[in-house]
Structures are given as C-alpha cells and as structure tokens.
Amino acid sequence: MPVLVVALEPSDFEQRLGVTFHDSFDNLDYLKVAVLQMPGGPRIAIIRHRGSPTPGADICLSEAVFDRNPAIVAQVLETLDVRGEDIVWSRGHGHEPMAAARTSV
Numbered sequence: 262m263p264v265l266v267v268a269l270e271p272s273d274f275e276q277r278l279g280v281t282f283h284d285s286f287d288n289l290d291y292l293k294v295a296v297l298q299m300p301g302g303p304r305i306a307i308i309r310h311r312g313s314p315t316p317g318a319d320i321c322l323s324e325a326v327f328d329r330n331p332a333i334v335a336q337v338l339e340t341l342d343v344r345g346e347d348i349v350w351s352r353g354h355g356h357e358p359m360a361a362a363r364t365s366v
Contacts, residue, residue: 263308264327264334266319266350267343270311271295274318277342278306288306304345310319317349327352 271282271293282293290310298304306321320337327333331353337343 262324262327262352263319263321264352265337265343265348267320267341267347268317268349269343269347270316270318271307274307274341282307282309295323297340299336302336302340305337305340315349 274280274295276281278297280295280297282295285292285294287310290312292311293309294310295307296304297307303326307318308321309318320341320343322333322337334353335349338348
C-alpha cells in the first residue's frame with residue numbers, strides 16, 4: 262500500500278542509499294522496484310511505474326503495519342533520507358485527492 266509519493270526517481274535512491282532496483286511488473290504497468298528492510302522495522306518497497314504521467318516514486322509498506330502505527334511514516338522518511346520538499350503525497354495527511362490520481366495510472 263502506498264504511504265508516500267515522493268518527487269524522487271530510482272536513480273536518486275540508488276545514489277543516496279546505494280540500493281539496487283529491479284525490473285518487474287504489476288497489474289498497472291512495468292516498473293522498477295527496490296525492497297529494503299528498515300532497521301528494527303518492516304520491509305518497504307520503492308516503486309516507479311514506467312508509464313506514470315508524473316515524476317516520482319511510490320513508497321509502500323504493509324497496510325497492517327501502517328494501520329497499527331501511522332507514525333511509521335516518519336521512520337520511513339528518515340530511513341530513505343527523504344526531505345519534506347520531496348514529498349508529493351502522504352497517506353493520512355490531508356492529501357488524499359492525490360491518491361486517486363496515482364491509482365488511475
């Protein structure tokens with residue numbers, strides 16, 4: 262489940278964190294994905310759909326994890342070295358209309 266959309270591309274995360282993205286696909290499109298284990302926390306996925314009309318990447322984690330601890334988003338931001346100005350949309354922070362736009366890709 263997406264919890265953040267950030268104005269960063271896979272190459273930004275590769276450069277900042279040294280992560281490797283892999284080619285894959287889902288029911289929307291072909292994509293690039295990296296899965297990371299947060300220190301002492303859940304796994305997160307960074308996903309960039311190839312045909313997305315907007316720049317940026319989705320940061321996803323388990324819905325159950327988010328429901329138990331919505332504050333986990335702050336830990337995700339720190340783990341991924343994402344700054345406030347990089348955030349396009351965040352679940353639960355009054356930006357829900359963006360969610361509809363992202364899921365229609």
